[in-house]
Amino acid sequence: MNRIKADVCIIGAGSAGLSVAAGAAQMGASVVLIEGHKMGGDCLNYGCIPSKALIASAKHAHAGIENAPFGVAEVWPDVDYAAAKDHVRRVIDTIAPVDSQDRFEGLGCTVIRENARFISQTEVQAGDTVITARRFVVATGSGPFVPPIDGLDMVTVHTNETIFDLRERPDHLLIIGGGPIGMEMAQAHLRLGCKVTVIEGAKAMGKDDPELAAIVLDRLRAEGVEIVEDAQASRVSEGDGTITVHTPKGDFTGSHLLMAVGRAVNVEGLDLEKAKVAYDRKGLKVDANLRSVSNKKVYAAGDVAGGLQFTHVAGYHGGQLVRALMFGLPAKARTDHIPWATYTDPELAQVGLTEAQARKKHGAKLTVVRSDYADNDRANTEGRTTGLIKVMVVGGKPVGASIVGHLAGELIGLWAVAIANNLKMTAISNTVLPYPTYMELNKRAAGAYFSPKLFDSAMVKKVVGLVQRWIP
Template sequence: MERLKTDVCVIGAGSGGLSVAAGAVQMGASVVLIEGHLMGGDCLNFGCVPSKALIAAGKHAHAMQTGRPFGVTPVLPEVSYAAAKDHVRRVIDTIAPVDSQERFEGLGVRVIRDWGRFISPTEVQAGETVIEARRFVIATGSSPLVPPIPGLDQVELHTNETIFDLRDRPDHLLIIGGGPIGMEMAQAHVRLGSKVTVIEGAKALGKDDPELAAIVLQRLRDEGVEIAEDALVEHVSKDGDAITVHAGEGRSFTGSHLLIAVGRKANIDTLDLDTAGIAHDRAVKVGPDLRTTNRRVYAVGDVAGKLQFTHVAGYHAGVVIRAILFGLPAKVREDHIPWATYTDPELAQVGLTEAAARKAHGARLEVVRFPYHENDRAVAEGKTTGLVKVMVVKGRPIGATIVGAQAGELISLWALVIANRLKMSAVANMVAPYPTLMEVNKRAAGAYFSPRLFDSPVVKRVVGFVQRVLP
């Protein structure tokens, strides 16, 4: 049995763990990194990267059929689903070296490829190695949740961990779960030639602004995705190669393949957290500083039970590095964290939605809006479906929602504004190049100030006075 002593031991080589390990070792700490599965974690291998690659393939197929308004004769694309999956694999392989064991060993990290578990409050065992560390960081991420639906164990099912290995295009893909993963995969597959049915027990994209989510859902329906809402699944059955999902009120949906996309569960089962005195329920319990009930141990990313996004894990890593390397106080906040659903059109959010903002601020809230169809670049590119909505209290944005082309890019401006507690005037003062979609954000800020300037009797009196007295 090998024994190691180190400054920092990181369990999990996903986004959060890799960020902690790279940052700590490059700033002079000794680091041990433990990973029992794939370097890069879920995002690289099963999540963000492969899904966006498959979405890109679907966009190319869709573009071949929608060029008539631009003078381009539509053609029915010849889609090779297997070749699209080859593209997905090439994208993963291109990015993988950045997250590789070789790179991190080159930085000076000791990488142990085995599963880690606590054997005491100060020690973790991984295979034949015991690591004693001054600080531990749990970064084991999450896995797809497969609910206990009767009959599910009798059929072949896919999750995001297996769907990207599928080489034969599904004739009819059934998706249980109408959240971001389900909707992204629905649109990608319908564009690549599959029939798709989404089965959602409540409302599709139910965590998003309902007004803007409805725009996305209508586009998906227009493209051929069947979306069944308020369809709580009761059981699943199989007849030959056909899979049938049975929902309430006698509703049933039959297809050739089944994808489960109902949520995530934190990867904590093999960590022996109780042995280390680490409190947990469905995830590791942490304080605002991401510290667990064992003061030597922190948790970052999905396993910490907060917002489940790759960029949040990276943000958590920065908070933890500040604490464990420099001994500085650091706490997480979530009001400035953006997220996006990469459908077409995209749907992005930062801060409070309109409903949450009204509940929190009541009559003090102002909601300003600006539509894509009044943006010249959107008109030129035929991408006029979209809307920017900004929630403002006393001149300061507290939330923004965008649906439309490149919403995931455009939301970053509002994330910057909210993170730094800037006012609407900061956006209004920005000069955006013309013609760009970024102008929708500036025009939204202008929509906040317009009534104050153009509808104000006081302003008009001042302007009238100045005009009379100016030489």
């Protein structure tokens, strides 16, 4: 049995683990990085990167269908589904070296490609190596949750871990789950030539602002995605080359089945009990510093920390833990400034509180301002006029922003900056932007906050009247 001592031992080479490893190693700490599967974790291999690459292929396929309003002949695509998957693979392969074992060994990390498990409060075993470390970081992420639906074990069930390897285009893709993953994959596959039915047990995109979600769902339905809500899957059966999902709303038959109902954190096999690390189905139980409440040598980052499950949150946690582990400073991970986006067309993005959350928390102190894409000159030039921005403002500061429309995932960044840095709405309204750009939507929203105070105020009009009379 080999034995290694390290300052930091990291379990999991996804976004969180790699962020900690890179930062700690470059600052001179001895780092052991353990990964039992693929370097880069879920995001690179099964999540953000392949899904956005497939969505890009789907956008190209769809683009020609919308040519006519621009004076260009409508073109219906001839889609090569396997070639679209080749694009996905090329993108993964292009990015992979950044997350590779070679790169991290070059930074000074000891990389062990084995499954890890705790054998005591201060030791982890990976293969035939035992690692003793001053601090441990559990960054094992999450995987697709497959619920115990009757008959599911008798059919081929795809998840985000297998759908990107599928080379033969589905004739009719059934998707159980109407959240972000389900809706992104629904629109992408429809545009690549599949018939698509989404089966959701509650409301599709139910965690988003309902006004904004409705705009996305209307677009998907208009393109041809069948979305069935309040239809909890009770049973799955197999026919002659078909799969049927049985629900109270009826039976839905297709050629392939994709499960997209959520994520389950990866803690199985870690033997956390032997390290006296408390956890539940949401992940490790940690304090505000991402430190285990029951074993002070253990930290968690990313999905397994029990909070928001986004790659950028994992990276943020990683940065916070480098600060804590290298300098002994508190991590103090926040969530109020974390944005997220769903990459449908139109996109939907959020940071901070939704309107409903803000009204519940702030009541009469809340002001909600809006900016419509239809009023933006750049959006009009490109025919992208469907969408809006809502900003929730309390005491002159944004506490949340919701955007649906073209490039929403990009536009949300300005509000993330504002909330993270406690900026006032004046910081947005004072900003000069190039014309014409979509970013002016954000400035128009800020202007909408100040307009009533300036143009509808009797006091302002009185002051202006006096100034006009007295200034020569």
